Amino acid sequence: MEGRPTQNESDAAGSNYMHGLAIDAVIFGFHDNQLKVLLMQYKKSDIFALPGGFIHKEENLDDAAHRVVSERTGLKDIYLEQFxxxxxxxxxxxxxxxTIMLANGIAPGNHHWLLQRFISVGYYALVDFTKVTPMPDRIFDGCNWYALADIPPLMQDHAQIIKKALASLRANLDNKLVAFNLMPEEFTMNDLQILYETILDKKLLRPAFQRKILSLGILERIAKKWTGGAHKAPYLYRFK
Amino acid sequence: MEGRPTQNESDAAGSNYMHGLAIDAVIFGFHDNQLKVLLMQYKKSDIFALPGGFIHKEENLDDAAHRVVSERTGLKDIYLEQFxxxxxxxxxxxxxxxTIMLANGIAPGNHHWLLQRFISVGYYALVDFTKVTPMPDRIFDGCNWYALADIPPLMQDHAQIIKKALASLRANLDNKLVAFNLMPEEFTMNDLQILYETILDKKLLRPAFQRKILSLGILERIAKKWTGGAHKAPYLYRFK
DNA sequence: TTATTATTGTAACAGTTTATTACAATAATA
DNA sequence: TATTATTGTAATAAACTGTTACAATAATAA
Known part of the structure; x- marks a missing residue:
């Protein structure tokens, strides 16, 4: 979203950043068989927002998006898609x-650049939930995962942005081989199927799904097997 | 692209526009069995550019894109896709x-907003070639159609932008029912097939193409028939 | 008037892909 | 050792796509 100067933020009234332009990041993770997104919360208030940031005057747009997601997740290699x-x-x-500026000791004139209109570039990120350490910034003190089903009311048009991000993710799911970024390193075919079913919000048939995925030739079956329930042990797979 | 103030442009040093943000429009038309795009030319020089413009301070981004394409084509209802x-x-x-500013009697300091970095939002438009009257603006005096095969060297990254626009168009061709915007009101199945073949850059088989298109149920067959060559007359179709 | 020619519309068949059903294999528990 | 739940995959059915074939017809030529 707009409105989260990070790092050398409020300094010099933001002269480091391009004005009127922001990045909003929809960071998807998968946990407990649910799709989740990272949301920022302002001091236990009901102000929730997408992680976001601004673009340095000499920074590539894509680099700015990577920086924003990296700062909130602690990850380095991030699958990002501008949508x-x-x-x-x-x-x-x-x-x-x-409100936020006042609370941070900035007395904004009504023409402060942070109060003007912003156009925002939406990126979505697909991350391995188990690898993420959610990190607040200096404005928002909360940074947590929320299942898509129980997203709190969000600032501005951020609910819309999430909706559009999910639609893009769905559209890309079959073309690009994107879902694996949401999985841990090793997973069973059933794990992957549940992920697909969650993203697409519909049931898939097991044999058809297995045949399709394996025919892509991008999975490597690991000799080891899983242990657990009263039934045949499934294979583990790894993305190659 | 950036660098084409239209209308009340250079006035007041551009205080009407958002700074650092531009729109570039890839306007596709179909004529002589070729895909063409509208390009601007600067006073018989070799400076070619995509039609583009800026966003008024209180204007919706999509409205700005419509305005830009409308001003160059004279059209009202335009199929536009942000890509x-x-x-x-x-x-x-x-x-x-x-160069352009100097020639127009504007002596730009090196920090003039038009000389700074721009981030540009790419839109592609699909228009009925026969309905377009290409119109130059007050900076570029040429505005003409160029077949994709013989595009002259373009400013900045405009060649890249066209390439990406074409890729998006291809990707959308099967999902959205987009191609009809490039056709005149009435057309034969063969006309449509040639359009598809041109966009996708590959031959399609006639019976399969006809079956697929008709099964979409979006075409209306007009009773009238075509006249011309020494063979059976094809039906005309209309998009419903 | 009657062939000839080029293309159109569509049927028929083949091939491929996707959906569905079925069932043996097996890991834990009873 | 039987039972249960789930897995891996074979077998079959259905749907879709690709290809071949051919009658219909509009203009031209004989």
């Missing part, structure tokens, strides 16, 4: 930002 | 813009 630009003139509501 | 944002830090080369 849409949100540019309605009325989408930026300055009031939460004003 | 990518180009945000590399080094993509903006200020020198052609400086």
């Amino acid at each position: 849409y630009v949100f540019g309605d003139a009325t989408r930026s509501d300055p009031s939460p930002m004003r | 990518y944002v180009f945000g590399d830090a080094t993509r903006s080369d200020p020198s052609p813009m400086r």
Whole structure:
């Protein structure tokens, strides 16, 4: 979203950043058979927002997106996809930002750049939930996973942004081989099927799914097997 | 692209526009069995560019894109798709813009906003070639169709932008029912097949193509028939 | 008027892919 | 050692796509 100067943020009134442009990141993880996204919370208030940030004056847009996601997750290699630009003139509501600035000792004139209109570039990230350490920034003190089913009310058009990100993810699922970024290193065919079913929100038939995935030739079957229930042990797979 | 103030452009040093943000439009048309795009030319020079423009301070991004395409084509209802944002830090080369500004009697300081870095939102438009009247703006005096096969060298990363637009169009061709925007009101099945073949750059088999298109149920067969060659007359179709 | 020619519309068949059913294999528990 | 739940995959059915074939017809030529 807009409204989260990180690092050398409020300094020099933001002269380091491009004005009027922001990045919003929809960071997807998969845990407990649920798709989740990382959300920021402002001091136990009901102000929730997507992780976001600004673009340094000499920084590539993609690099800025990587930086934003990296700072919130602690990850280095991140699967990122730019999916849409949100540019309605009325989408930026300055009031939460004003609250935040005041609380941080910045007395904003009404023409402060952070209170102006922002156009925001949406990126979604697919990460291995088990590898992430959610990290708040200096404005938002909460940074936590929320299942898509129980997302709290969000700032501005951030709910819309999540919706559009999910739609893009769905559309890409079959073309690009994207889902594996949401899995841990080793997983069973059933784990993967549940992930697909969760993203697509529909049941898939087991034999067809297995045949399709294996025919892609991108999985490596690990000799070792799983242990657990009262039944045949499934193979583990790894993405190659 | 960036670098084409239209209308009340250079006035007030561009205070009407958002700075650092531009729109580039790849306007596709279909004529003589070729895909073509509209390009702007600067006073018989070799400076060619995509049609583009800026976003008014209170204007929706999509509205700005419609305005830009409308001004160059004279069309009202335009099929537009936002397909990518180009945000590399080094993509903006200020020198052609400086040339243009000087020639227009604007003496740009080196920090003039038009010479700074721009991030550009790419839109592609699909239009009925026969309905378009290409219209230059006040900076570029040429506005003409160029077949994709013989595009002249373009400013900055505009060649890249066209390439990406075409890739997006191809990807959308089967999902969205997009191709009909490039056809005149009435057309034969063969016309449509040639369009598909041109966009996808591969031959299609006639019976399969006809079956697929008709099964979509979006075409209306017009009773009238075509006249011309020494063979059976094809039906005309209309998009419903 | 009647062939000839080029293309159209569509049927028929073949081949491939996807969906569904079925069942043996096996890991834990009773 | 039988039971149970789940896995891996074979077998079959259904749907879809690719290919061949051919009658219909609009203009031209004989």
